[in-house]
Amino acid sequence: MPSLSPTMEEGNIVKWLKKEGEAVSAGDALCEIETDKAVVTLDASDDGILAKILVEEGSKNIRLGSLIGLLVEEGEDWKNVEIPKDAPAKPSYPRPMIPPMSTPGQPNAVGTFTEIPASNIRRVIAKRLTESKSTVPHAYITADCDVGAVLKVRQSLVKDDIKVSVNDFIIKAAAVTLKQMPSVNVSWDGEGPKQLPFIDISVAVATDKGLITPIIKDAAAKGIQEIADSVKVLSKKARDGKLLPEEYQGGSFR
Numbered sequence: 001m002p003s004l005s006p007t008m009e010e011g012n013i014v015k016w017l018k019k020e021g022e023a024v025s026a027g028d029a030l031c032e033i034e035t036d037k038a039v040v041t042l043d044a045s046d047d048g049i050l051a052k053i054l055v056e057e058g059s060k061n062i063r064l065g066s067l068i069g070l071l072v073e074e075g076e077d078w079k080n081v082e083i084p085k086d087a088p089a090k091p092s093y094p095r096p097m098i099p100p101m102s103t104p105g106q107p108n109a110v111g112t113f114t115e116i117p118a119s120n121i122r123r124v125i126a127k128r129l130t131e132s133k134s135t136v137p138h139a140y141i142t143a144d145c146d147v148g149a150v151l152k153v154r155q156s157l158v159k160d161d162i163k164v165s166v167n168d169f170i171i172k173a174a175a176v177t178l179k180q181m182p183s184v185n186v187s188w189d190g191e192g193p194k195q196l197p198f199i200d201i202s203v204a205v206a207t208d209k210g211l212i213t214p215i216i217k218d219a220a221a222k223g224i225q226e227i228a229d230s231v232k233v234l235s236k237k238a239r240d241g242k243l244l245p246e247e248y249q250g251g252s253f254r
Contacts, residue, residue, distance in 0.1 A: 008036050013056065026047055034120050036120050038248065048073050070083065172223075174219075201216045201219040215250060
């Protein structure tokens with residue numbers, strides 16, 4: 001199981017795109033892996049034959065570094081290839097032991113609940129939010145803004161068949177503010193603040209697997225229409241699970 005994002009600790013095998021015994025070339029898509037951010041295609045690094053699939057489709061919580069398949073050189077006896085002793089890979093943690101209910105089927109019985117499966121994205125979101133709350137200094141501020149002028153501009157653009165949202169204006173405003181106040185465009189790494197040389201705005205997009213934040217790069221230099229177009233394209237890719245790593249990794253402001 002390779003690392004396909006900077007924060008990835010484990011992955012799920014969504015689908016194998018090659019079969020055992022099938023020849024592959026470097027760059028061919030081998031399988032689809034769900035990371036903590038999106039579903040990403042794993043490509044072959046060398047030519048050869050996919051000898052063994054060690055982790056089946058639908059397997060979840062596979063630790064990084066675990067063996068998921070064997071690729072051998074062309075001409076080798078792929079049917080009788082030796083499988084390492086530590087294969088196949090196993091989930092990083094076992095399912096919790098749940099004691100049997102004292103009165104099965106009885107409503108409101110102590111210890112009764114329905115377990116809801118969580119995607120990798122949802123579990124990592126929960127973990128990252130907890131880490132952020134406990135390791136990064138927090139401050140809160142509330143301000144009232146008169147967006148009447150923004151709404152008028154938006155209405156005039158709609159008349160010209162230019163569709164932009166209030167959120168697009170907020171992205172632009174945040175980016176311009178960060179450019180004017182670079183001391184705010186920082187991150188905290190545990191030792192202190194680090195000023196960032198770029199202004200990339202992360203935009204929250206709700207998907208059926210959880211929240212993901214694709215990035216509007218160099219947002220301060222983009223116009224409202226360009227920002228709106230970028231948000232639409234990235235939002236669709238996020239919901240379809242087709243974001244590339246560089247489209248959601250990083251970001252200087254969320």
